[in-house]
Amino acid sequence: MSVDRRAVVVGAGIAGLSCAIRLHERDWSVRVLTAAPVEESTSHLAAAVWFPTRAGPRDRVLDWGRRTYDELAAQARAGVPGVVMRESLALHREPPEPQWWAAAVGEVRPARPDELPPGYPHGLRFAVPLVEMPVHLPWLAADAQRRGIVLERRRVASLAEAGAGADLVVNCSGLGARTLVGDLSVTPVRGRIVRVSNPGQALSVRDEAHPAGRAYVHPREHDCVLGGTLEDDAWDTTPDTVAGAAIVERCLDIAPALRDAVVLEHLAGLRPARPQVRLEAEEATADRPRVIHDYGHGGSGVTLSWGCADDVAALAGD
Numbered sequence: 038m039s040v041d042r043r044a045v046v047v048g049a050g051i052a053g054l055s056c057a058i059r060l061h062e063r064d065w066s067v068r069v070l071t072a073a074p075v076e077e078s079t080s081h082l083a084a085a086v087w088f089p090t091r092a093g094p095r096d097r098v099l100d101w102g103r104r105t106y107d108e109l110a111a112q113a114r115a116g117v118p119g120v121v122m123r124e125s126l127a128l129h130r131e132p133p134e135p136q137w138w139a140a141a142v143g144e145v146r147p148a149r150p151d152e153l154p155p156g157y158p159h160g161l162r163f164a165v166p167l168v169e170m171p172v173h174l175p176w177l178a179a180d181a182q183r184r185g186i187v188l189e190r191r192r193v194a195s196l197a198e199a200g201a202g203a204d205l206v207v208n209c210s211g212l213g214a215r216t217l218v219g220d221l222s223v224t225p226v227r228g229r230i231v232r233v234s235n236p237g238q239a240l241s242v243r244d245e246a247h248p249a250g251r252a253y254v255h256p257r258e259h260d261c262v263l264g265g266t267l268e269d270d271a272w273d274t275t276p277d278t279v280a281g282a283a284i285v286e287r288c289l290d291i292a293p294a295l296r297d298a299v300v301l302e303h304l305a306g307l308r309p310a311r312p313q314v315r316l317e318a319e320e321a322t323a324d325r326p327r328v329i330h331d332y333g334h335g336g337s338g339v340t341l342s343w344g345c346a347d348d349v350a351a352l353a354g355d
């Protein structure tokens with residue numbers, strides 16, 4: 038591998054690691070700078086079922102999402118740790134309109150009456166990747182290091198500092214872009230989730246329009262993730278058992294089999310939302326190398342990760 042081209046990626050969430058790997062595959066020498074361990078990243082908390090949430094523009098999200106779906110489906114077939122294909126059910130109280138994201142996922146069919154929980158006359162069935170992030174993200178970081186990518190714990194104050202001695206900086210700083218590049222259009226959208234034991238739930242279920250608030254159940258190997266909330270400009274990630282109890286209550290409407298599940302943990306994370314994902318290049322200046330920005334994925338970090346990383350690598354050039 039040539040080491041003449043040196044790239045620095047800021048951020049070690051799913052966006053940063055996927056970009057680092059795609060650049061390495063194009064013969065870049067890559068360092069990843071992260072202010073905290075991957076276990077403390079927003080990505081690590083993500084429920085991480087493929088589903089576009091709070092990201093735009095829609096046409097680019099569909100393209101990034103389709104390519105990410107294909108990559109994660111291939112990883113599931115290859116047995117990559119933490120990645121599986123999960124049968125899913127989206128519930129509706131009225132006949133659903135055509136789903137704009139359906140072109141990315143293959144077959145989407147109407148649910149049969151026997152597949153619907155009480156009180157729901159309509160639903161859509163489809164299969165999408167589920168990524169168990171506490172398993173997959175540390176594996177992905179280790180895989181990056183096995184490839185020769187360097188992960189360095191270091192907080193940087195500017196892209197000029199990050200890019201010292203490099204030919205390219207990739208900015209995957211998520212919510213940190215507010216201070217790193219002064220982009221105040223990036224705002225937190227708090228997501229509260231509850232982790233419960235899994236009594237045998239195998240189907241991922243969601244109701245995006247539940248009257249009491251957004252509801253989803255995503256089963257993993259040893260637990261289920263119940264959610265959730267989309268709370269704009271909310272910074273406090275202190276666990277809230279009252280909000281968690283409300284999440285559990287509405288999730289029982291969509292997955293009654295969880296009635297006897299045991300609550301294991303209440304969690305909250307901050308999604309880095311922006312009116313549109315920022316994926317673009319900036320030419321070098323006198324004090325820093327060329328920059329490619331890749332942040333502002335909202336609740337779609339995992340859903341868009343590999344498609345965005347493909348575009349970052351293409352912008353970086355051969």
